Amino acid sequence: MAQSLAKEFTKGLWAEVPPFRLVLGLCPVLAVTKTVENGIGMGIATTFVLVFSNLLVSLLRNVIPSKVRIACYIVIIATFVTIVEFLTQAFAYPLFLALGIFIPLIVVNCVVLGRAEAFASKNTPLMSIADGLGIGIGFTLSLAALAAVREFLGAGTITIWGGTPVFEMGSSFHPFTFMVEAPGAFVALGLMLAVMNLIPSK
Amino acid sequence: MEYFEIFIAGVFINNILLAQFLGNCPFLGTSKKMETAVGMSMAVVFVLVMAGMITWVVDTYLLKQLGVEYLRTVSFILVIASLVQFVEMFLKKSIPALYAGLGIFLPLITTNCAVMGACLINISKEYSFMKALVSSFAFAVGFGIALILFAGLRERINLGRVPKPLQDTSIGLVAAGIIALTFMSFKGMV
Numbered sequence: 001m002a003q004s005l006a007k008e009f010t011k012g013l014w015a016e017v018p019p020f021r022l023v024l025g026l027c028p029v030l031a032v033t034k035t036v037e038n039g040i041g042m043g044i045a046t047t048f049v050l051v052f053s054n055l056l057v058s059l060l061r062n063v064i065p066s067k068v069r070i071a072c073y074i075v076i077i078a079t080f081v082t083i084v085e086f087l088t089q090a091f092a093y094p095l096f097l098a099l100g101i102f103i104p105l106i107v108v109n110c111v112v113l114g115r116a117e118a119f120a121s122k123n124t125p126l127m128s129i130a131d132g133l134g135i136g137i138g139f140t141l142s143l144a145a146l147a148a149v150r151e152f153l154g155a156g157t158i159t160i161w162g163g164t165p166v167f168e169m170g171s172s173f174h175p176f177t178f179m180v181e182a183p184g185a186f187v188a189l190g191l192m193l194a195v196m197n198l199i200p201s202k
Numbered sequence: 203m204e205y206f207e208i209f210i211a212g213v214f215i216n217n218i219l220l221a222q223f224l225g226n227c228p229f230l231g232t233s234k235k236m237e238t239a240v241g242m243s244m245a246v247v248f249v250l251v252m253a254g255m256i257t258w259v260v261d262t263y264l265l266k267q268l269g270v271e272y273l274r275t276v277s278f279i280l281v282i283a284s285l286v287q288f289v290e291m292f293l294k295k296s297i298p299a300l301y302a303g304l305g306i307f308l309p310l311i312t313t314n315c316a317v318m319g320a321c322l323i324n325i326s327k328e329y330s331f332m333k334a335l336v337s338s339f340a341f342a343v344g345f346g347i348a349l350i351l352f353a354g355l356r357e358r359i360n361l362g363r364v365p366k367p368l369q370d371t372s373i374g375l376v377a378a379g380i381i382a383l384t385f386m387s388f389k390g391m392v
Contacts, residue, residue, distance in 0.1 A: 025227075027227075110227055181386065182221050197366075197367035
């Protein structure tokens with residue numbers, strides 16, 4: 001039992017890490033990775049929704065009729081997204097402003113619906129929590145990694161929490177502003193994907 | 203004139219795919235063939251314009267009147283999901299070839315953040331009904347233009363010899379970055 005729980009948890013960290021292996025949920029990955037701080041914040045918000053929607057879907061898996069399951073999943077996910085919206089507004093207001101419409105848009109993140117449909121609807125609640133937590137942390141780490149590359153090259157800083165950079169390049173560093181603009185996001189993600197393809201998933 | 207500005211800004215400057223990063227899953231998923239790209243664009247134009255109108259009405263006359271704006275996320279997604287179901291039934295009956303071509307991507311419009319995102323942007327900018335309509339249409343056209351351009355490019359890329367790790371999505375994203383770069387030059391037009 002503990003072994004299979006660990007297996008479900010760790011697969012999200014490497015073998016099935018959402019943006020790179022499954023190529024799902026790319027919109028927030030591209031949009032909020034201007035700074036590491038926003039990337040981590042988005043990752044945590046998504047993880048919260050993933051874990052709780054997985055848990056509820058799994059608990060209700062024998063109750064929800066299969067014909068209307070997608071609609072039910074979406075309502076469940078939307079409920080938790082609304083809760084996250086309230087929580088960030090109350091406790092992390094700068095993050096709420098920085099992420100903007102991407103918080104309500106977690107509801108249409110294919111990773112969340114994908115896990116509900118592919119995993120939580122067929123597995124026990126405990127397994128579903130492990131799966132949601134693993135995929136969520138994998139998602140957060142990928143966002144942080146991409147954001148670190150973009151922020152470092154594009155602004156010469158690394159900001160992890162609270163708005164003040166933990167690392168700053170000297171004044172002789174000329175930031176490569178392209179990386180924090182829209183096109184840089186696509187190019188950086190494309191190249192990171194290529195690097196991930198070089199390393200086998202198992 | 204104001205409407206024209208909204209239209210140009212929606213199509214080129216704030217292009218929903220390349221500047222706002224919304225709707226990337228269908229962008230990468232349906233752009234391998236020109237045919238599916240055109241079909242997807244048409245489906246998005248139809249769904250987005252309808253969704254833009256309906257969500258505006260729901261927000262103004264229902265949520266704001268009752269003071270329950272926090273239900274916006276839930277109600278919008280329900281409107282969009284039922285709309286997509288309707289379009290699916292319509293296409294299945296009247297244009298089965300297109301229905302078969304779109305395959306899984308038609309139900310996936312429900313989770314296409316371009317649709318939901320455009321509706322939320324319209325609301326957050328506090329547009330009037332007509333402005334919301336023009337802006338939704340502009341976003342949808344911008345989505346279509348970007349998707350069709352990208353599909354053309356991708357068909358060409360597939361003919362070339364791409365290094366193995368870069369194949370498929372990876373080189374696609376880099377190409378999308380270059381298209382986004384050209385779209386950046388529209389900044390300052392309005």
